[in-house]
Amino acid sequence: MTTSEQLPIDRIRFVLVETTHTGNIGAVARAMKTMGLRRLHLVRPSRTPDAEAIARASGADDLLAAAPVHEDLLAAIADCRLVVGSSARARTIAWPELDPTEAARLMLAEAEQGPVALLLGRERSGLTNDELARCQYLVHIPTDPGFSSLNVAAAAQIFAYELRRVWREAGERPPIDTRDLATADAMEGFFVHLSQTLVAIGYADPQQSDKLSRRLRRLFFRARPDWTELNILRGILSAAQGRKSPDRFRRRTDAIGRQGPGDGSQGLD
Template identity: 50%
Template sequence: MHKPALPAVGADTFNDQIRIVLVETSHSGNIGAVARAMKNMSLGNLWLVNPQSFPDETSYARSAGASDVLDRARVVGSLDEALEDCVLVMGTSARGRKVPWPVIAPPAAAGIAREYAGKEPVALVFGRENHGLSNDELQRCHYHIHIPSNPDYSSLNLSMAVQVMCYELRMHYLRSLEGGKESPYLKSMVEPGDEGWDVAPATAGDVEGFFDHLEQVLVDVDFHRRNNPRQLMTRLRRLFQRAKLDQMEINILRGILTAVQKSAGTNDKTNRDDASVPEQDENHV
């Protein structure tokens, strides 16, 4: 049985929940151009991770009247801070990776973002002008977005890439106003964040805490060596990101890790304190 069509998600909801995140932008004019692209498509939630120069005259000049988007922009010191409360993270990637990751085109990314945007924050992450997002940054994403440009000339300006995604998001919103057909990108399964799911989805901050704890336990039991990591943590990240964990699942997994540390005699009190499973929920596991 397919999901019924989602109710229309208002422009204000998209404004609040769709987060455009730019990482270490080197040219402030690109920030202004991104603000213009966002406002064209009724988006206004801009986050900047360590921009080289902002705010400045160039960014406001290039925004061409989208100064309100720049006025509200959040400047943070790390990508983790920008993603802390997000339940869905998608990053743009122009190149293949040694370890394959779920890759989707912009229309599919917009469809998935629309599913979540009425409920929890969604982050679309764009990298540096000269070399995009690092492998570590891309591993924090549930999906990688690939814009299928001309392979002989595939370089896209930062604001152009943002414009492509903002346009796709806008089209999904407009189609929802028509009260029309179910989007082909909506899935028939129920998952964290959907109506009927019993626990809220895990945030990016929750998931990062789990990965840090998991790596430490694997080091503690001599399964993983940080000085010779190979691809172990990358593949484990891919495995758990596919699962789209909820908050209770994170608690359970961290409780297991704490028990392993205790049994091995390497228990970390900090991990134990924030990883325990609430007693009242144990009967529902």
């Protein structure tokens, strides 16, 4: 029998970034619990959950008690195979965007294979460009353009409701990608390596490469490499940095030739 820990909906976490008012943290916990979501993560809140948060949680204080508090965003999403960011504003560089229903379907499908995160930003300014650049997709709630201000707890309730509704209906979902996809922390390590390499080989100006960096993130997030593919890419970067000898394959071929046919050979996948 499948346990609740194995259900996809239990692998979806809501990540609140630098929340100012603890009451909003409690309200988000309540919104989540009413829809069967239990994974709440906090990144640098102005204050950890207090009496106001517990009061606004209205019985969801167990989610508050269990919520990890992280010093940086990457720590909160490190093991996630998919990260979706909530955004109310248009961005200079267009990012793949979903509506709440599409996001719920994708997140539930991806959660069949591993942890998934939904990022919710600050009350006043939302998520920064750098934080959104760590997301494979953005999700936008289509509010009235004349008054688009939406409280973070209200937004969380909409997302939680859509996740619950799609989960209950178990309707059409995107095809499940069963590959062993690289996690958020592995991708971040790759992007750091890529940036260093582009500077080292003279392709990128370290003072003016923000837009290039975001475009490359969008490219590789669209490709969504698995662990083997990411290791290949890291190896290419290391070679471009001169960490691998250009004649290493010739030396190996010479060694195999001295051993004779059939000795010491390796098959390639």
